Amino acid sequence: MSVFRQEYRAYEGRVTPRWSRIGVLVRYGLAEAWSSRVTVGLFTLAMLPALVDLVAIYLANNPLARMMVSSGKSFPLTIDATFFLRVLSAQCWLALVLNAWVAPRLVSFDLADNALPIVLSHPVSRFGYVLGKFLSLFAILSLVTWVPCLLLFAYQAYTSPQGWLSANVQIGFGLIVGSLSWIALVAMIGLALSSWVKWRMVATGVVFAAVFVPAGVGGVITGILRTRWGFLLNVPVMMTEVWQRLLGAPTVMKDETDLPTGAIAAILAAAVAICIAMLNARIRALEVVRG
């Protein structure tokens, strides 16, 4: 049929299932994110530590290579929970950088030109819209967090002597759960803040600020009131505690930062709840002014 056809008729062909419309949002979200060279650059940067870790695992498990590198001395690297805690931490913080860049691209463009009335006039709910954007972010952040971490874990299990895998299953579990909880937190923060800040670059800055400014405030509270509860505002400290417990790694923090798991879970849940409330207030086809 020619594109020059000068008449228009109601479409009566096959339509896609309703649930698949979220897939459309995911697909266009991914395309939007990867259309930026900065995204590609940040992704490449985020994969570099994983490559270094891959080499480290190779060296640690290959006697010949270990001998050549260490020239007869004992090889200093052990592949254990502490090693994977370092891997997970590095990947997750790089994921935050990627998230701060990508999340505003997914939401701010729609809000800047007031696209929501048109988007939501289609058979897509507000929940479906947010879910679609979240899944786009989830896919991108997965590529730099649990996917490389799990690949490294699988490689270590493959190259290490028999019995290593069964003795360290908790590490694999911890890598997945730790990454997923981090992705959920930072993706929600990214989407919520991007929905309130129209300017992309500012939104990127605000995402970082939302993670690090409360940490400073928490530090001040801890210092003045001499209480460990101030660390509940310190996302880096809290997440390190969470990852450490999930992987079963020995404590790397000072004793005073030892926070109850329930308190950490409650704070993280509260942060996600605030993000949902912010999205609920902002992701609307129309804004009703109360008067």
Add this chain to the structure above:
Amino acid sequence: MGVIELDGLQVRLGGKPVLNGLTGQLRGNAIGLLGPNGAGKSTLINTLLGFHTPCAGAARVFGLDSRSERVQIRERIGYMPENDSFIGNMSGVRFVRYMAELAGLPPAVALEHAHEALFFVGLGEVRYRKISTYSLGMKQLIKLAQALAHGPRLLILDEPTNGLDPMARQRMIHTLREIRKTGSIRLLISSHLLRDIDEICDEVLILKQGRIAAISNIEQERRSHRNFIEIETTGETATFCDALRALGCECASFRGGRLKLVMPDSIDVRELYVAAGEHGVEIRGIHRRRDSLEDIFLRAMDMDPARGEFVRI
């Protein structure tokens, strides 16, 4: 089944009643929604789209309830909002395809329809340009293209000629008339410009203070006034009037040689000239008068819908 059915529809926004017990049925191919600013036109459209929930009563589109079946309604409509609404970072064709896919078209079909819709509205040549670089008129047209691309059964247009220069406005009116001509897509057009509605619509709903001030079938109105004629004459009109009555016309004479006639369908205007010649009367002007939309609108504005007064024609 009507296109739109309103059954005691009440909508409150921010605690204030905006739509107050609207009841009526609209069946036209092109329905105009008229009213002064703040009358509730956009609120009615947003309620039909499911953006606002009625606090009482119901609104139905093709028999589907706007509260409980909003997804099904949205599958059948295309919406062109009043204000700027697009993704400026996307090219025209990508944006229209995206919206068509959200409406349920498979990707390849959506792309084909996006190209068609863009050519149809006159944006074919600029379809690969980013929307942020479009002029105001083009931005209006891209909104129309995305509303059309998935082939909806009802096209809802909120102030489609807003901010357009006369040429662009005429092009938009022409496009909408073309769409109307196809007959497979119904139109609901909200506007405060009577001329736009008059040129496109065959039925009109006039709102005032959140109530229905008039529902009118403009087509019928036009037909009923087809033979209402005013004549300016010089000479003796009394015998001429008698002659016209003898022909079957209803005739009333006024000062200055003005006559008002209602002619039966069987009489041709030429016969008026013949009768005038026979009775020594010169016809200096003939005006076919029709009750314009403006008359209907002004009458509706004189009514007080709060007291149950409204114009139904």
